Amino acid sequence: MNILLIGSGGREHALAWKIxxxxxxxxxxxxxxxxxxxxxxxxxxxxxxDFDQLIALCNKENISMVVVGPEVPLVQGITDAxxxxxxxxxxxxxxxAYAAQLEGSKSFAKKFMQKYGIPTADYIEVTTANLxxxxxxxxxxxxxxxLKADGLAAGKGVLIIQDRDxxxxxxxxxxxxxFGDASxxxxxxxxxxxxxxxxxxxxxxxxxILLPEAKDYKKIxxxxxxxxxxxxxxxxxxxxxxxxxxxxxxxxxxxxxxxxIKAEKMDYTGFVFFGLIxxxxxPYVIEYNCRLGDPETEAILPRLQSDLVCxxxxxxxxxxxxxxxxxxxxxxxTVVMVSGGYPGDYTKGRVIQDIPAESDQLVFxxxxxxxxxxxxxxxxxxxxxxxxxxxxxKAAARSTALAQQINFEGKYFRRDIGWDL
Ligand code: AMP
Ligand code: GLY
Numbered sequence: 001m002n003i004l005l006i007g008s009g010g011r012e013h014a015l016a017w018k019i020x021x022x023x024x025x026x027x028x029x030x031x032x033x034x035x036x037x038x039x040x041x042x043x044x045x046x047x048x049x050d051f052d053q054l055i056a057l058c059n060k061e062n063i064s065m066v067v068v069g070p071e072v073p074l075v076q077g078i079t080d081a082x083x084x085x086x087x088x089x090x091x092x093x094x095x096x097a098y099a100a101q102l103e104g105s106k107s108f109a110k111k112f113m114q115k116y117g118i119p120t121a122d123y124i125e126v127t128t129a130n131l132x133x134x135x136x137x138x139x140x141x142x143x144x145x146x147l148k149a150d151g152l153a154a155g156k157g158v159l160i161i162q163d164r165d166x167x168x169x170x171x172x173x174x175x176x177x178x179f180g181d182a183s184x185x186x187x188x189x190x191x192x193x194x195x196x197x198x199x200x201x202x203x204x205x206x207x208x209i210l211l212p213e214a215k216d217y218k219k220i221x222x223x224x225x226x227x228x229x230x231x232x233x234x235x236x237x238x239x240x241x242x243x244x245x246x247x248x249x250x251x252x253x254x255x256x257x258x259x260x261i262k263a264e265k266m267d268y269t270g271f272v273f274f275g276l277i278x279x280x281x282x283p284y285v286i287e288y289n290c291r292l293g294d295p296e297t298e299a300i301l302p303r304l305q306s307d308l309v310c311x312x313x314x315x316x317x318x319x320x321x322x323x324x325x326x327x328x329x330x331x332x333x334t335v336v337m338v339s340g341g342y343p344g345d346y347t348k349g350r351v352i353q354d355i356p357a358e359s360d361q362l363v364f365x366x367x368x369x370x371x372x373x374x375x376x377x378x379x380x381x382x383x384x385x386x387x388x389x390x391x392x393x394k395a396a397a398r399s400t401a402l403a404q405q406i407n408f409e410g411k412y413f414r415r416d417i418g419w420d421l
Contacts, residue, residue, distance in 0.1 A: 002027045006048050007069025008034045010366035010384040011294035016040040018301045022309035036365025048073045051081040068094035071291050075104035091316035095290050099266035102288040106148045106187040109288050116260035120285045122190040128175050137188055146189040151182030194279035197238045198296050205268040207320040208258050212236045212303050212327050214296040222416045229343045233417035234299040234334045235392040249283045269315050298364045298384040299334040303327050330388045333395035335403045335417055340410030342380035350377045350408040361402050362386040392418045
């Protein structure tokens, strides 16, 4: 079977690496891909939101499975476009636009969780029409205050504010267009204090299989300081997610969510990413994403022994019953190398050197490009390095050592992935 993978980050390099190992995969195309994905298939210069061209590509190359990496095309309706395309045989891994609102609209997700009794923070939804109600809700909350733009805001739409007056003025600014249309509606939430982790499943809209859990490190600085980034590292498995917590997660969150997806008759074949927080042993949902995480994917796929293509095919054909994912009993740690200055301004085009030709460690490309015969930086997050070992500390030490060895001017990475565990 020929497969098309959509996206161009470290997550997509990890997916391309895994998909290309499957005997079920004949040819792999990646749109638009990066120099890392090109090691495992054919990059095609088509944008992630150019549905007409992506459909034409599938027609031309006889592609029968499309795996969607990032959320933007899902929320924009790529799955719907394929369903309407006259290529009904194409299996699309990713929900339709309606179901993708679980990620694309915080308000949609909160209503869904409320309806199906899924544990999450108390909240209120605010627009200019009920601003007073929002301000009263803030008065009843203890600091810090959590304000979320309803729509997609490239990971920047959540503000956590200590001061009540500041929260009120930020609320007005958000409604006034701080994040454009995405914040014309704002969700104000009760603050939950705890430790975050991420759980992933592959679903067909009524059944699911569990994938390994992970914990990512979002802050730029060591000891989780400084501004948020797309993700500076990840580990899998997560040591504090023991059998008792797993069983709560599965019973209170995963089963109820999949039952809700089924009851709502959502067209959902794909991954569900549960962003969770452990509050004194009780898991709560912070957010849903309708795709895999980055850099979590780079940490979880190397632990997956099963053939991912077979699992995705089974999901698309509603054959998940009785299947499970086989997981390697080793720990993975991913360290992300970024351009100096990120998540602020940074310089592109720095030459990348000293990536080992032969290694049992994995070097996934995020923001790289080939210029002439040289590999250069082309983004904030440049490389994601994953190592496996008996425990996450050894795995993290191996990834850190390789990050030390690989060079580009201005490189930065955290040496403390897993520090809090
Ligand atoms: P989200 O985009 O909803 O995942 O929010 C981004 C980040 O904000 C999360 O990863 C959490 O660190 C934090 N956050 C969001 N909601 C809450 C909450 N209700 N309580 C505490 N922290 C939160
Ligand atoms: N690492 C978080 C995300 O992919 O949204």
